[in-house]
Structure formats: structure tokens, C-alpha cells
Amino acid sequence: MNWIEILGYHLENLSAAEVLLGLFLTVLFTVYLAKCQREGKLELRQAVCFWVSFVYIYMVYLITIFSRSPRSEAEYMLTPFWSYAFIIQYENEAVLQENILNLLLFMPVGVLLQEALHTRKAVKWITLGALALSISIEVLQLLLKRGLFEWDDMFHNALGAYMSCRIWYAIRHRKWERKAT
Numbered sequence: 001m002n003w004i005e006i007l008g009y010h011l012e013n014l015s016a017a018e019v020l021l022g023l024f025l026t027v028l029f030t031v032y033l034a035k036c037q038r039e040g041k042l043e044l045r046q047a048v049c050f051w052v053s054f055v056y057i058y059m060v061y062l063i064t065i066f067s068r069s070p071r072s073e074a075e076y077m078l079t080p081f082w083s084y085a086f087i088i089q090y091e092n093e094a095v096l097q098e099n100i101l102n103l104l105l106f107m108p109v110g111v112l113l114q115e116a117l118h119t120r121k122a123v124k125w126i127t128l129g130a131l132a133l134s135i136s137i138e139v140l141q142l143l144l145k146r147g148l149f150e151w152d153d154m155f156h157n158a159l160g161a162y163m164s165c166r167i168w169y170a171i172r173h174r175k176w177e178r179k180a181t
Helices: 003-011 016-038 044-066 082-090 093-105 107-117 122-144 151-180
Strands: 075-077 148-150
Touching: 003 044, 016 044, 044 107, 044 122, 082 093, 082 151, 093 107, 093 151, 107 122, 107 151, 122 148, 122 151, 148 151
Parallel strands: 075 148
Antiparallel strands: none
């Protein structure tokens, strides 16, 4: 299954209210960013990065929570790093792939917000923000019975954002050093 098929599968399970809410919030955020950009608080590049981040994060919420059917009971795994033991013990490639996908899931957020904020100090705040977003996803999955609550996903999401921030900062910083010489 490729990314387009996965996205199509999840999007066809959404209600009209969820789609309309997303459109409404996107329009509000667009107006806010345009106002900030017009007032000189944001450069156009920053506004675009914030906007794409917002849309991406909304899509993540739709795919990880709202496109899933509720289960009869809440599911949770409270043992930290259980997936690593499971992968090693059962040589389970599916769980390994899920860990990698959770790492990759928040990498675009890290890159986009690092580009928008473009300071070394932003890495800490972006990572904490990614962790907060991931916690909210996991808690909603638990409360709405639409997925497995687990610490491993939170760790991988935050790590993905952190890694992409650091990598993107290093790439951008190196470009500037080359332009200066």
C-alpha cells in the first residue's frame, strides 16, 4: 500500500463535520498569519511554514484519531519501550516499521517549524511541542477508544521532531557558512 492509498483509506472514513472543522480552522489560521505577515511580525517564508505545519498536524490528528472506528474498549500499553522487547523477542518487522513510521511522522513538523523559527533555541521548544502534540493524540486515542495508548509512540514522535530540527538546522547553518566564504 502506498502513501496515497493509505491517505485515501483514512480520508474516506471522515465525517463532513471533521472536514468542515478543518477547513474552518485553516481559514482562521490563514487570516491570522496574513495579519501577522502584513504587520511585519512574520516573513512570508515563516507564515507559509507555520501554515503548512498547521495543515499537516491537522491531517495527523485526522489519520491517527478521527478516521479510526471506535473499539469496544480502550487499549493501552503502559510499559515504556515494550515495542523494542517485542521486536527482539519475536523478530517482528511490523512493529519495527510502526516505530520507524512514528519517528518519521513528526519529522516534517520539526523541519517546518525549524525553518519558520530558525534559531538553535527553537529545537527545545519544537521538541516539547511535538511531545505535547503526541501526548494529546495518545490521550485522545485512549479516551475515544480509537487506537493504542503507548509511551513508545510519544517517544518516537518527539524524537522524530528533534532529529529533523537538528538536521535541518545543521543543513541551513552549513549553507550560510558556504555563502559567507
